[in-house]
Structure formats: structure tokens, C-alpha cells
Amino acid sequence: MSDLGHFALFSALVVSCYGLAAGLTGLRRRDPALLESSRRALVVWAGFIALASAALLVALVRRDFAIRFVAETTSRDLPLLYTITAFWGGHAGSLLLWALVLGVYAAAAAVRLRRAANAPVVFLVLLAVAAFFTLTLAASGSPFAAQPIPPPEGSGLNPLLRNPWMAxxxxxxxxxxxGTTVPFAVVVASxxxxxxxxxxxxxxxxxxxxxxxxxxxxxxxxxxxxxxxxxxxxxxxxxxxxxxxxxxxxxxxxxxxxxxxxxxxxxxxxxxxxxxxxxxxxxxxxxxxxxxxxxxxxxxxxxxxxxxxxxxxxxxxxxxxxxxxxRGRPERGPAAEMAADGALLSxxxxxxxxxxxxxxxxxxxxxxxxxxxxxxxxxxxxxxxxxxxxxxxxxxxxxxxxxxxGVGPLLSWRRSDPRALGKALSAPAAAGALAALGAAAAGLRHAILSFLLALGIFVAGTIVGEFARGALLRRGQGEAWPAALLRLVSRGRTRYGGYIVHFGVLVMLAGIAASSVFTTRTQVTLAPGEQVRVGRYQLRYEGVQARRGSGLLITEARLTADDGRAGAVLHPRHLYHVANNQITAEVAIRTTWREDLYVVFIGLAADRRATFRVLLSPLVAWLWAGAVVALIGGLVAAAPTGHRRPVRQALPDAVVVPEEAR
Incomplete structure (x- = not known):
């Protein structure tokens, strides 16, 4: 695998340099054959990088400790998932991953953009980036460097990286x-x-x-x-x-x-x-x-x-x-004219x-x-x-x-009517004010959070209002509510996908604000059978169990948590990683829509008393849920619409934009 990997990297370097030379010469001579050869060289380069990546992956799975990178990042008892993720667990492997991802993008661009404006320059820029990363891989330490005497066992992956989220x-x-490389190349070409x-x-x-x-x-x-x-x-x-x-x-x-x-x-x-x-x-x-x-x-x-x-x-x-x-060309449009026209409300x-x-x-x-x-x-x-x-x-x-x-969706292009804007803002602003007053009546005495709550409800009201307004227009054409909403979004994916992203961000910020301000931290030391009250939870320490895992010595505590409605069993633990001679802690988390109960096992005394750090963090689940909503909105906005919209829509000097079309 070492020889195959070296061959693939060397070939990739040669091909990328050839592609650069062919592209530059083709541009200078206006030779279509050379330009096409340059484009194909980009695809071949991606193929050689894929071959090098496959060689490293096979070496990792086979535990080929004759390759230094494999010996430094894996061990025989490492599970398959983390053996694969060891690919990017070291410096050289992470650079190869960078090149592999670039290869995927470059090959896709070579196909999708072959008829784009200034396509040869796009491919030339991509080849320049490809040549740099290949040269860096070859010159700064290849992941295929061999060692004369393979060790009987590898060092293993960094314990902190042995987690599905890090995978x-x-x-x-x-x-x-x-992914920013292709847009960069397109702009440079333009x-x-x-x-x-x-x-x-x-x-x-x-x-x-x-x-x-x-x-x-x-x-x-x-x-x-x-x-x-x-x-x-x-x-x-x-x-x-x-x-x-x-x-x-x-x-x-x-x-x-x-x-x-x-x-x-x-x-x-x-x-x-x-x-x-x-x-x-x-x-x-x-x-x-x-x-x-x-x-x-x-x-x-x-x-x-x-x-x-x-x-x-x-x-x-x-x-x-x-x-x-x-080479940039100044372009004057309504946005450039608004200062002179006084159209700041747009x-x-x-x-x-x-x-x-x-x-x-x-x-x-x-x-x-x-x-x-x-x-x-x-x-x-x-x-x-x-x-x-x-x-x-x-x-x-x-x-x-x-x-x-909150304000942006209600503004018109070029210029907005202040009276119409004020009328459109009144309902969401009133909802925000009422929410803040309700929170104060319920006991919230945090001025900044009260303001953020009012602002958040105002923004949510604006977003919901935009969906409701568009759906009502479609309802007027005889469509049912579900069909009206679906067609509204499908006909304006960029716009409404963006609103979904905004709503997800709003939910995320609610989770961030609540968990940042109201999280409580407590450290307790308990004997087996002893219990303590933390917030609305009654925590009871049941004891500790030691056992062996794959390359691990596990010390696991057992706690029960009862909030008066439902009980839960938590298992925070310590993991001793034999190959690395390191100890890590694995937290136990009970998640609800309301809060997270977060328990860390700190240590165990000789008399079996255990020390725990306990956190109660409100609305953390909202952070993750909001992020998922934002990602869904991003997918909606990026989905193809099935028709091409004109790049530029020129507007007359005087235009009336209906409220429902804003």
C-alpha cells in the first residue's frame, strides 16, 4: 500500500502540473484541444487522489504498521468506525482528505461547468489549488512514509476523537x-x-x-x-x-x-x-x-x-x-443609488x-x-x-x-412606504411586547432576556406572517392549506427556504440564550445509596461497576434521576485507554425539550464515595433542533426549481410592489 500510495500522489502531482501547463498554453494559443486536455487532467488528478485515499484506507483497515501514519493513529483493538476515521486523525491524513474532497468537487465541476463562461480559467484555478495541495502532501510528509521496523502494535487514535460526532x-x-474553491474559481474566471x-x-x-x-x-x-x-x-x-x-x-x-x-x-x-x-x-x-x-x-x-x-x-x-x-467593473443599480435618492428604507x-x-x-x-x-x-x-x-x-x-x-421581509425593493411598513410591523411588534410583559408577569427579571424574547417573538411573527400571507393568497384560488403551503414554498424556494433558515436560527438563539444565562452547576460527593436534590431532580447514587471493553478499562457509576414524573438511569463513566495510557470521562445526559441534566463523573474515593459535577442547562435541545430546521431550510433554498430565472430583473424608475409579492 505504501508504494501504491506514493505512486498515486506522484502521478497526481505530475498530472496537475501538466494540466496547468496545458491550460495556460491553450489559453495563450486559443487551442481548444489543449484546453480540453487541461479539463480532463483535472478529472485524472481527482482519480489519482481517490486511488491514494483508497490505498491509505486499506492500509488502516489492514493495520499495516509498516506505514508510520497507520502505526501512529490505529491499534488492533480499535473499532472499524474509528479505524476509518483515523484517516483524518493525523496531519498527513487530514491533508489527503482535503485533497480528496477537492477531487470530488473538481471532478463535478469539470462535468457541470464544462460549458460555463470562461470554463478553461475555472479549471485552471482548480488545477492550481490541486497542484498546491498535492505538492504540500508530497513535500511536507506523505501519509505513506514507511518505517524500517514495524511495531507489533499501534499507538491508537486519540481517545477524544473516538466519538461518532467527531467521525x-x-x-x-x-x-x-x-466547497468555497469552486465559487472562488468561477469568480476569478469572471x-x-x-x-x-x-x-x-x-x-x-x-x-x-x-x-x-x-x-x-x-x-x-x-x-x-x-x-x-x-x-x-x-x-x-x-x-x-x-x-x-x-x-x-x-x-x-x-x-x-x-x-x-x-x-x-x-x-x-x-x-x-x-x-x-x-x-x-x-x-x-x-x-x-x-x-x-x-x-x-x-x-x-x-x-x-x-x-x-x-x-x-x-x-x-x-x-x-x-x-x-x-478588472472589477463598477455596476450601478438601485442599491448604489439609494443614498443619493434617499431610499434608505428599502x-x-x-x-x-x-x-x-x-x-x-x-x-x-x-x-x-x-x-x-x-x-x-x-x-x-x-x-x-x-x-x-x-x-x-x-x-x-x-x-x-x-x-x-424581522424587518427585512416587510421591506420593498427600491423604496418602502413608511405608513405601509409601520402597519405591517404593528402586529409582530405587539406580539413581541405582549410576550415580554407575559414573561415579566411570570417572574422573569432579566432585562436583556426580556428584550431578546420580545425581539424573537417579533421576528417569529414576521416569518409566520409571510407564510400565512402567501398561503392565504393561494387559498383564495381554492387550494387546501397543506397544498397551498407546499406550492408556496416550491414556487419560491429561495425566499421561503431562507425564512425557514431564519426560523431555525431563531430557535437556536433561544436555546443559546437560555442555556448561557440560566445553567446551574453543582458539585456533589455521594456515598452509595445517598441522594441529593438538584433542581427538580432527585439524584440517587447507586454505586460503581468496573469492567473491560475493547482496549478499555471502564469504571462506570450508576445514578437514578427522578423529577416526580418519570425516572431515568444515568451512567457517567471513566475510560482508561490501554494503547494510549490515557483516561477520559464520558458524560451522562438526560435530554428533554425543557432542559438537559448533564452529569460528569469526577472521581472515586477509597471508601467508594463518588464525586460528580451536575449541570442543569435549559433549552439545549432547542439549539440542536433549531440547527436541524436551519439545515432543512438550506436544502429547500438550494433545491432546483426546474426553471431558470433571469439573472437580472430591471425595474422601471417608479414601481409599486404589492404587499403579497414582497
Whole structure:
């Protein structure tokens, strides 16, 4: 397998370099045969990367410890699922996964975009990215490097990675990271070609796919953090988390900005910039997580792959934004005219403010992530930037975005009638105010949460109102309610899919707010048979049992939890991983729609008394449910409509937009 893997990587490098040369020569000579050869080289490169990936997977499953990477990430007692996930459990394997995902996207693009505008340049950009990753794999440490004396047993996978959520997290995240490459290539090609808007539709389609997987990857990572790390949280503003959040923020901004560009042709340069920025931030995120710079500047100085990524990051940024500045064409439309016309009360204005907020959020996360690294490089001391900074910056931005989510759907293009807008806002605003008053009457004495509750109900009322208004119009044509709703969504998938995403985000934010403010933490030490009251639960410690598992020594506690209605048995435990000589804790969680009972087994004394950390976290289930709703909305918005809509819909200077069509 080692020889096959080396052959596949070397062949992939040769083919990618050939494809680059053929594409450049074909463009210069305007030779269709060379350009077609370049496109086919992209597909062949993807095939060789797939062959290398298959070789590594077979080596992992066979426990071929003659390959150093296999010996460092697997062991004979490792279950098959985690043997497969060991593929990305080390540095070299994760880079190969990056290349494999790129191969999937590149092969799909070579087929789907072969007749697209400036397709040869699109394939040339993809080949350049492919050549970089193949060269990095070959030069910085191949996953197929052999060792002269194979050990009898491997070191095993990092115990913290032995979890189903972590098995899914990296592939989903890489599908999101790498998914920005095709939109990046399309935009670069559009800047190198003639002035038209043919780039926007393929860019939207591919970027929606990347956004979906970035969202999925962030969700899986948050769930893994919650169920594995034992601290009871799901987001810590860790640099690795931030690395994935930044391209998500800018890609979300792009999806909103693209709506304006498709409508009137404005914001072309800004919309392109968001695509380029999303790709650059995806490469930056990969650099941060793979270069060693997060551990220390000294580790980065000794990292070959870090230098490669830094050079590629700089080249990508300079070339792409240089093209945008020199070749970008200013496009004037209603969005550009609204300041001069005084049309600040418009949907274009809302989208612009939305975009600015997302970009400011990405810049704030970037600053907080890079500042410790820059400080260490300059002063020699690392200054930590923790959650307080991020929370102080992000909470106001989220509140403003929430307000826009509520107002935006009610605004008209070009200009809105203030009286009509006020009338449309009155019902959801009244619902929000009544909700806040009701919460206060029920005993809520938290001013910020009361405000957020009112704002959330206001946004929910707006979203529900949009669905109800559209469905009522269809009901007037004789359709039943279910059919009216289904056809409403199917005829306006982008619009109503976006509303579903917004509603999911709203539910997520409710879970985040409640669990952040009202979570209680208690540490108790109990003897067998002893019980304690925690919130509405009566916890009883029954005892501890020790047993063996596959490569594990398990110490498992047993507790019963009774809330007066139904009982539950919880089994928090300690796992001793023999191959790694490490101990990890596995939490026990009882989830209801109302709250999570979260129990961590801290330790066991000689007299069998056990210590537990117990958390009660309200509405955590809402976070996960809201994320699923948002993902469903993303799928609805991305679903093909069966007809092609014009890229640009020019409007006359004076236009009346019916309320139901807004």
C-alpha cells in the first residue's frame, strides 16, 4: 500500500502540473484541444487522489504498521468506525482528505461547468489549488512514509476523537472549506473574462452547498464538544472553532448580497469580494489548524507545511483581490443609488446593513483569533483573548441581525412606504411586547432576556406572517392549506427556504440564550445509596461497576434521576485507554425539550464515595433542533426549481410592489 500510495500522489502531482501547463498554453494559443486536455487532467488528478485515499484506507483497515501514519493513529483493538476515521486523525491524513474532497468537487465541476463562461480559467484555478495541495502532501510528509521496523502494535487514535460526532465533523467541515474553491474559481474566471453576469448563478449554487456543509460541520463540532469534553458547553471561541466560523459568516453574507445582485445587478464587486474572502478565510482556517501556529509561533517556525500554506494564502489573496481591483467593473443599480435618492428604507439597504454586520463579525473573530499569535511573535508572550471579548462584540451584532431578520421581509425593493411598513410591523411588534410583559408577569427579571424574547417573538411573527400571507393568497384560488403551503414554498424556494433558515436560527438563539444565562452547576460527593436534590431532580447514587471493553478499562457509576414524573438511569463513566495510557470521562445526559441534566463523573474515593459535577442547562435541545430546521431550510433554498430565472430583473424608475409579492 505504501508504494501504491506514493505512486498515486506522484502521478497526481505530475498530472496537475501538466494540466496547468496545458491550460495556460491553450489559453495563450486559443487551442481548444489543449484546453480540453487541461479539463480532463483535472478529472485524472481527482482519480489519482481517490486511488491514494483508497490505498491509505486499506492500509488502516489492514493495520499495516509498516506505514508510520497507520502505526501512529490505529491499534488492533480499535473499532472499524474509528479505524476509518483515523484517516483524518493525523496531519498527513487530514491533508489527503482535503485533497480528496477537492477531487470530488473538481471532478463535478469539470462535468457541470464544462460549458460555463470562461470554463478553461475555472479549471485552471482548480488545477492550481490541486497542484498546491498535492505538492504540500508530497513535500511536507506523505501519509505513506514507511518505517524500517514495524511495531507489533499501534499507538491508537486519540481517545477524544473516538466519538461518532467527531467521525462526522471533519468530513463535513472539509466539504464546507473546500466547497468555497469552486465559487472562488468561477469568480476569478469572471474577472479574467468579458463583462457579464453569468458568474452569479453557478457561484450561488456552489456556495450554497459549501454553506450547508460549513453549517453541518459547525453543528457536529458543537455537539462533540458538548458530549465529549465534559465542561457542559458547546462553543468556547476556540481558535479551531473560529477558523470554521469565519468563512461561514462571509459565505452567509454572500448569499444575502447575491439576492441584490440578481435583482438589479448592483453590488457586483462587493458580492465577488465576499466569495474571494470566503475562500481566503477557508485557507486561513486550514493554515491555523495544520501549521502548528496555534500551539506556538516556535512550532510554526519548525513547520514546513505552515510555510507552504502561508505562501499559498498570500498568493491567493494578492492575485484574487488584485484581479478584483484591476478588472472589477463598477455596476450601478438601485442599491448604489439609494443614498443619493434617499431610499434608505428599502430591502437593498437592509441587505447592505446585513452584509456589513456579517463582515464586521468575521473581522472581529479574525482579530480575536490572530491577536495572540501576533502578540507572541512581537513580544514573545502570548496574550489570550477569551470569551468575554467575543461575547461583547458578537452579542450586539446578533441583536442587530435579529432586528433585520424581522424587518427585512416587510421591506420593498427600491423604496418602502413608511405608513405601509409601520402597519405591517404593528402586529409582530405587539406580539413581541405582549410576550415580554407575559414573561415579566411570570417572574422573569432579566432585562436583556426580556428584550431578546420580545425581539424573537417579533421576528417569529414576521416569518409566520409571510407564510400565512402567501398561503392565504393561494387559498383564495381554492387550494387546501397543506397544498397551498407546499406550492408556496416550491414556487419560491429561495425566499421561503431562507425564512425557514431564519426560523431555525431563531430557535437556536433561544436555546443559546437560555442555556448561557440560566445553567446551574453543582458539585456533589455521594456515598452509595445517598441522594441529593438538584433542581427538580432527585439524584440517587447507586454505586460503581468496573469492567473491560475493547482496549478499555471502564469504571462506570450508576445514578437514578427522578423529577416526580418519570425516572431515568444515568451512567457517567471513566475510560482508561490501554494503547494510549490515557483516561477520559464520558458524560451522562438526560435530554428533554425543557432542559438537559448533564452529569460528569469526577472521581472515586477509597471508601467508594463518588464525586460528580451536575449541570442543569435549559433549552439545549432547542439549539440542536433549531440547527436541524436551519439545515432543512438550506436544502429547500438550494433545491432546483426546474426553471431558470433571469439573472437580472430591471425595474422601471417608479414601481409599486404589492404587499403579497414582497
Amino acid at each position: 462526522a465533523h471533519p468530513p463535513a467541515l472539509y466539504l464546507g472549506f473546500v 474577472l479574467a473574462g468579458p463583462a457579464d453576469d453569468r458568474w452569479i448563478e453557478p457561484t450561488r449554487r456552489w456556495m450554497r452547498l459549501a454553506w450547508f456543509f460549513l453549517t453541518l460541520g459547525l453543528l457536529f463540532g458543537a455537539k462533540w464538544s458538548y458530549v465529549v469534553l465534559g465542561w457542559g458547553g458547546y462553543w468556547a471561541w476556540d481558535p479551531v472553532e473560529n477558523a470554521a466560523l469565519m468563512p461561514w459568516l462571509t459565505s452567509t453574507a454572500f448569499l444575502h448580497s447575491a439576492q441584490v445582485h440578481r435583482h438589479d445587478g448592483s453590488l457586483g464587486g462587493w458580492t465577488r469580494a465576499l466569495v474571494l474572502l470566503s475562500f481566503v478565510l477557508a485557507i486561513l482556517g486550514t493554515f491555523l489548524t495544520r501549521s502548528g501556529v496555534l500551539s506556538s509561533v516556535h512550532a510554526f517556525a519548525n513547520s514546513t507545511v505552515g510555510v507552504y500554506f502561508l505562501i499559498f494564502l498570500a498568493l491567493s489573496t494578492v492575485v484574487s483581490f488584485g484581479l478584483l481591483l484591476t 430591502r437593498e439597504a437592509a441587505f447592505l446593513v446585513n452584509n456589513v454586520l456579517f463582515v464586521v463579525a468575521a473581522a472581529a473573530v479574525l482579530l480575536g483569533t490572530l491577536f495572540p499569535i501576533i502578540a507572541e511573535a512581537v513580544t514573545g508572550d502570548r496574550i489570550n483573548v477569551g470569551p468575554p471579548y467575543f461575547n461583547q462584540v458578537m452579542v450586539p451584532i446578533v441583536v442587530l441581525l435579529l432586528a433585520l431578520m
